[in-house]
Amino acid sequence: MNYYKEIKQELINNEIVKKAKDYSKNRSDLNTYYNVGKLLRDAGKNYGEGIIKEYSVKLTLELGKGYSISNLKNMRKFYILFSKSQTVSDQLTWSHYTNLIILNDIEKINYYIDICIKYNLSCRELRTKIKNNEYERLDEETKEKLVNNKNNEVIDFIKNPILIKNSLNYTEISEKLLKKLVLEDIDNFLTELGNGFCYIKNEYKIKIGDRYNYIDLLLYNIEFNCYVVIELKITELKKEHIGQIQTYMNYIDKNIKQINQNKTIGIIICKKNNKFIMEYCSDERIITREYELINHSIFN
Numbered sequence: 001m002n003y004y005k006e007i008k009q010e011l012i013n014n015e016i017v018k019k020a021k022d023y024s025k026n027r028s029d030l031n032t033y034y035n036v037g038k039l040l041r042d043a044g045k046n047y048g049e050g051i052i053k054e055y056s057v058k059l060t061l062e063l064g065k066g067y068s069i070s071n072l073k074n075m076r077k078f079y080i081l082f083s084k085s086q087t088v089s090d091q092l093t094w095s096h097y098t099n100l101i102i103l104n105d106i107e108k109i110n111y112y113i114d115i116c117i118k119y120n121l122s123c124r125e126l127r128t129k130i131k132n133n134e135y136e137r138l139d140e141e142t143k144e145k146l147v148n149n150k151n152n153e154v155i156d157f158i159k160n161p162i163l164i165k166n167s168l169n170y171t172e173i174s175e176k177l178l179k180k181l182v183l184e185d186i187d188n189f190l191t192e193l194g195n196g197f198c199y200i201k202n203e204y205k206i207k208i209g210d211r212y213n214y215i216d217l218l219l220y221n222i223e224f225n226c227y228v229v230i231e232l233k234i235t236e237l238k239k240e241h242i243g244q245i246q247t248y249m250n251y252i253d254k255n256i257k258q259i260n261q262n263k264t265i266g267i268i269i270c271k272k273n274n275k276f277i278m279e280y281c282s283d284e285r286i287i288t289r290e291y292e293l294i295n296h297s298i299f300n
Contacts, residue, residue: 003043004055010036011063027090030097034088037079040072052076077101081109092116095123099130107147108135114146132163154224154265155287157194162269164189166293173293178232179216181293193267196223206251215248226262227252233270237288241268242281249285 014032017025043051052072059067078101082088086106088097096116100109112135116126135143137159145152165185170177182189183202190197197219204218217230229248233241245266252264266286273288 001042003039003046003051004058007036007039007043007055008059008062010039011059011067015063026093029094030088030090033075033094034079034082036072037075037077038083040076041079044076074098074101081106086110089113089117093123096126099123099126103130107143111135111138111146134159137161154194154196154221154226154228155267158267158287158289159192159194161290161292162189162192163294164192164291166295169295170293173234175216175232175234178234178291182217182232190219193219193228196221197228198222200227206248206255208247208251213248218252221265224262225260227257227264229264229266231266231268232291233268235270236272237268237270237274237277239277241270242277242283242286245286246283249283 010032014028017028040052040055043055053069056067056069056072059072078097081101084106092100092113100112103109103112112126112129115121115129119125121129138157139160142152142156144150145156164178164181165188166181167184170181179202186199190199198221200218200220202217204215206213206215215229216232219228219230220226221228229245229252231241231245231248245268249264249266257264263285266283268286268288269291270288271290273290278288
């Protein structure tokens with residue numbers, strides 16, 4: 001079989017389609033690069049790894065730019081990864097896939113493909129999520145649910161640690177300052193929490209008896225139809241933090257929640273978790289996550 005001739009013809013056909021039918025360019029690219037990847041894999045088995053370099057030189061001379069050694073290797077890897085019963089979605093571009101195939105973990109790749117489709121992520125947004133190790137910061141139970149296509153809960157996609165942009169590189173943090181940093185970049189903070197979170201108010205005032213109390217952040221999750229109470233702590237988790245947030249959650253449920261809404265959940269964001277305290281917390285609506293202050297450039 002003349003692998004080079006087949007590869008060249010695939011690429012020429014793709015260029016013709018791209019010029020004739022603009023709307024189908026992306027699908028044509030993906031189909032072409034998948035087919036070329038298979039031919040490159042087979043050619044390598046017969047002629048060795050050096051064949052990639054040989055084909056790259058010839059294709060560049062005859063067809064022009066775009067067929068470097070690294071690009072051809074990407075096409076081969078693309079085929080190898082997605083030939084194992086994986087569906088290639090044409091809702092993602094070739095640029096998306098070149099960012100994904102370097103991950104070498106098909107479960108991780110599937111996660112990013114799903115969120116790219118669901119949230120219409122650009123390549124830049126995808127790179128930011130990969131750079132932020134978003135998948136790695138998911139709970140292991142959540143990852144297992146994703147593999148087995150099980151239903152998710154509101155807490156499943158809350159990252160750990162939660163990354164908070166430290167815009168001015170503060171070295172000493174108070175709870176007031178931590179809240180300020182969160183509010184300065186509330187969109188990213190909500191994204192760190194997961195899906196469907198909406199901001200309502202900070203320092204949300206409630207009256208318990210004859211005293212006013214203030215909830216650090218009150219949110220609402222539109223996907224799970226429930227209020228979310230956030231408490232920010234700059235220390236290790238303490239048992240009194242559990243009692244405090246539980247009181248606030250119960251207040252919201254009794255005085256604000258409507259009959260058609262689900263029970264309020266609480267998220268304590270602290271400097272360091274204490275699994276021994278959480279072991280004795282009987283309220284499954286309460287979860288804890290650690291925070292990490294980072295340089296703002298990681299979000300760019």
